Amino acid sequence: MYGQNENRIAESEFSSEKIDLTNCDRELIHIPGAIQPHGVLLVLAEPDLRIVQISNNARAFLAREPEELLNQPLESCLDPQQVQLLQERRLQPDLEALNPLQITVHSTPQPEIFDGIIHRIGTRLILELEPFNPQIENPFSNFYHLMRSSTAVLQRARDLPILSQAAADLVRELTGFDRVMIYKFHPDWHGEVIAEAKREGLEPFLGLHYPASDIPQQARELYRHNWLRLIANVAYQPAALLSVDNPGPLDLSGSVLRSVSPMHIQYLKNMGVGASMSISILKNQQLWGLISCHHATERYVPYITRAACEFLGQILSLQIAAREELADNMYEMEVKTKQSILLDLLLQTERVEDVLQAQSERILQLVEAQGVAIYLADRYLASGKVPDQATGLRLLEWVRPQLHAEEFFATNALATLWEEGESIKEIASGVLVISISALQNSYLLWFRPEIIQQVTWGGDPEKPMQSDQQGIILHPRTSFAAWSQTVQRTATAWKRCEIEAALSLRSAIVDRVLRSLLLHRNEELASLNERLEESNQELDSFAYIVSHDLKEPLRGISNYVSILEEDYHDQLDETGIARLTTLTRLSARMGELIDALLHYSRVGRVELAFVQTDLNEVVQRSLEMVRGRIEEDSVQVHLIEPLPTIRCDRIRVGEIFSNLISNAIKYNDKPAKEIEIGALPEEEQDGMRRVTLYVRDNGIGIREKYFDSIFRIFKRLHGRDTFGGGTGAGLTIVKRIVERHSGNIWVESEPGRGSTFYFTLVER
Template identity: 35%
Template sequence: MEHKASMVNLTIEKDYDSEFCGSIPLHLVNLIQPHGMLLVLDKPKLHIVQASENVEQYLSIPVDELLEQSLSQYISTKQFEEIQQKITSQSSQDKIPINLTLSVKDKKVAVTALVHPREEYVLMELEENFSNPDDNSFIGLYQHIKYITSLLKQAGSTQETAQIAATEIKKFTGFDRVLVYQFDPQWNGIVIAQAKEEDMDDYMDLRFPASDVPKQARDLYFSNPYRLIPTRNYKPVRLIPVVNPMTNRFTDLSDSNLRSVAAVHLEYLGNLNIMASMSLPLIIDNKLWGLISCHHKTAKNPSYELRSAMELLSGIISAQVASKERENAILLKAQLRGLHAQLLEQLYNSPGFADGLLSGATDIQKLLSLSGAAVIYDGGIWTSGNTPGKQELKELAGWLRRNQADKLYVTSTLPKNYIYSKEYKNKASGLIALSINAEQGEYILGFRPEVLQTVNWGGNPNQAIQMESDGKTYHPRNSFATYQETVKHTSLPWLAEEVEAAEALRSAVLEKIIKERY
């Protein structure tokens, strides 16, 4: 029996997760995007101690006149008390959304506020509220979400779920292109679903190097429900004063939706020929599984209500993907348990456990989708299927004994780890080794052959980061033309369920050996 492995689990030999990109402190930039304002308030009195320089543009009051003033001067008593009450009663640091009307001199400005209670201070993000109630009514958004959810429930696979999500989010939001992007085990991303305008580049099935979404950017998705850049041609806005008076440090903007973006990322968007972008995380079992990435050819700033609906949808899509993944895992586990039971019966009815594993109606090759298997035990070597020669098996067992753990060893890139196995890569690029007695070099070995895989990258991953001569300034690649790489010395990946089945089989074999001896 063969278990089909998703290409997303393919082991890429080179690590493209840039330590350089991953070390840049994105949250301490002291700059925001100009489509909103940022205030830093002390606790508990809510005096304004820091503000973005663009408050004058929105409120017609210089920053200096706003600083050290109480927020109560600019909103109604009812709204001020509501903010105080919510901050006091909320034990978590989750964002508190609230609609406010700011009154500055003779000017009134309706804003949507996101309040971030911190231990030492309060962050408040403000965006002008231009929403048309007819365009973004609760009932209208609810109906859209309900409809999309009903379609997602009908999906038969993860791929189908992702494609429905891409298609419907594009219709719902009006973005020119929507991609669903899944991370592989090395944090490269592969586009598994796409909906786009005809004149835009096709990224379906392309893989993008991990440095495109470096570690600290991935981590920020756990504190931000989305990342919005309404236009890449913006001028960053400073916070005044530069240092937060409450902490004597730069203000941590990890949770801020307005946080300014690294210049290299804006250049990256330009190379993609897009002006605006919005991305939402797909989080499964508290791990970043993938992203929904929305692109627009011109500037685009979705309303707060639409963004909130997209945030809700990303959670629903995550849940549906998780459901499909669990469903597939349950089905595979059930199949493997059935084979394990048959193999166990055969094992106990055979005179020797090697015969029970390697021959009969059900064997270890069927259980673990192997092309060949070997048992090295008590001075003997037994094989079935396509395996290395006996001397090569002895040397492999010796290497395992010297270098590996004494229970289970699994790799889909054996030639990379054990150089001598390159000689028989067509038989054993993948290895699963179940130790019987590691000290004596006794193992059950399962093999998978080399499977040459062509990986289509969105641009050359080796040129993902282009450093200038100063060693500090860098640029993203300027081409996303398909770059093909052939992955060698690699087998199909081992699924978690197969590894679990191998561990159960090892326990059964050890139990049989002990019973026979004692």
């Protein structure tokens, strides 16, 4: 690639894979090993600023052969005063704010002034020199007035089309490019030209769409990190980098002169472009679009003008983000208003089915759907435009496996995922499915119809590349003629706030069903009912199963047992009495499961009280609660002090320790039982403090295949009455409390040698 000179970066240090459109998304465009030749690049070793790499076009700018300058101090081509200035400036924390530096080179026949642009990569200081344009008088004063007036223009724009057009006009006025486009990325990363300012006589590109392959992923990532990229001459010959000791490819991601992918150069040539410039448009640190500039011939844009364009790009980014977020917030408020009305109606009605049937129109409007189907065990309710019940059931059978990991399933192109979706695309191209209870086959389904669109592409999107006669892919397409495509089998995409509203409705349904259960429970569960009433907003789907499956059977069993005992006691033999006893015991067992389930649900909904907490005191209180069992079993407890102090919910964290300590005692068959409680070294990441605590025992241990399942609700590894019995909900509750502290819990164990339960608490 760059010859065999021993001072040059060897070709083998780059990917040996030939780049074409089958693999250009893997091209290492950040390490091209060369720059564009309208400037010179020097890589300086700090702190002495020795030249360790230099572009091979140095003679054109510095009047010295690049080989002569390698391994020489910077003074070999710059005045000592300027080197001293650079030494001082390089120590500043924000190098970008210093750019451009005015650098005068005296080694040339006539002193030449350059814009010096510096940045740092690793331990190297990068200095790039571009010719200074003396025709720009008082550039910083002009920059201020220009930016002030341009900002005012953008702020006056009423909507996105006007804003985008104003930005395109301003950039074209600033730079003189033949064409300036505002290019917006869609969710699938294909682009659309939403505004355009162009020279008279040029074919318009406004409204054209371009496939995502035109700007591959790694290029989009560079645009996300660099506000501006200039290609002054598409026909340029790259200037290779020479180095002292062949250190390997230099990351030029932050370089203003970085050479461009040959595939992109070919793409521009195919478009008839002689020079281009791109300015990033970012929203929440993500790439929203580009200000794309094209010129038919070579066009160099001075650094100060590029800085003005970059500033305009930043202002445009802020304006777009603010307007879109305002629109999103207004729509979200509208959705929440609809949601609030539905939740109020659910709270006021005894039977959930009555609300769902009577308020089907509101349920439709909640997520802007045109059809809704509700499956509640053996009941089916529908409103609006929906598939027939049988097709809906087959759709559920297909969706159900995908709901195991998520609480919802959403698509706006069902026919592309499900074979039968083609037959219902007119009414159900968009589908949103919320699981109420998978075990009870209870679901909410919303449907959106197909929206047929005519999209005009800049060239055939199905053929983004050209092949030779043998079909081998060689280079980007050469045709950019308008190509009309009918987009079918697609509905309006579901917004995040709509999905959240649907999930809230699901929680409210579960909430309402459990509330009905609590109102009809006997006196024994009254206190639990009061606690649940206080935080009855977001119940887990298990609570729905409790109310729908266990309420009536449990009451029936209890009633029939009482009747049999009272009316037929004298007529029953020992076998009959034993069976009644079994029924009574099973009813009590079911009551325990309901209690555990409600506790689990409440832990997920109760508002946590975060206070500064000494964990040593929490552990001591937890030990006091099981002091009798500790003394009875002669358990040796080792508290590795001091435990840290952290902001947490001390009551819930106490529940974690109590549960883990109780299990450590319960599941231990050793004559000498031991428990160790301690903490690992703290970690801090992204401004968050992470504390890891553990409870270790020398008990029976756990097989590795059960490490995950022990945290599932009602999962016991032993018989119901062995090791003191229990519901199997304790570790599930512990896991939920830990997760609500933004932490996680895991176990390390070996059968017969004990277990160690680790959990983390995160302090933000």
